Amino acid sequence: MTAVTADSPVLFATPIPLASKPPFGGADKPGDLFVTCIVCGTVFTAKRASAQCCSGKCRIGLSRTRRVADVTAKLMGAEQAMVLATEALRELRELVQAGAGKLAP
DSSP, rough: OOOTTTTTSOOOOEEEOOSOOOOTOOOOOOOOOOEEOTTTOOOOEETTTTTSSSSSHHHHHHHHHHHHHHHHHHHHHHHHHHHHHHHHHHHHHHHHHHEEEEEEE
């Protein structure tokens, strides 16, 4: 069985000992790596050591979740920038009003 260590490229995947079979009854071969899907929790036989998802449906769902998280983070950053810009604009207007009489033509 392939050992998964902290240094291995498998992220988020949880290996299961070869003695326990996945619920769908996959065939045991030397070197099989049973992994838990990070999306739905199903145990599956990974073809690659870096596999995280059991199916295309879960892989697409994970990708969409990541994209939504990225867009949400960008939106929050833009909202913070707008708040800072609004505050800076207010301060500039106050400076202009306070010092309008001091400006030379």
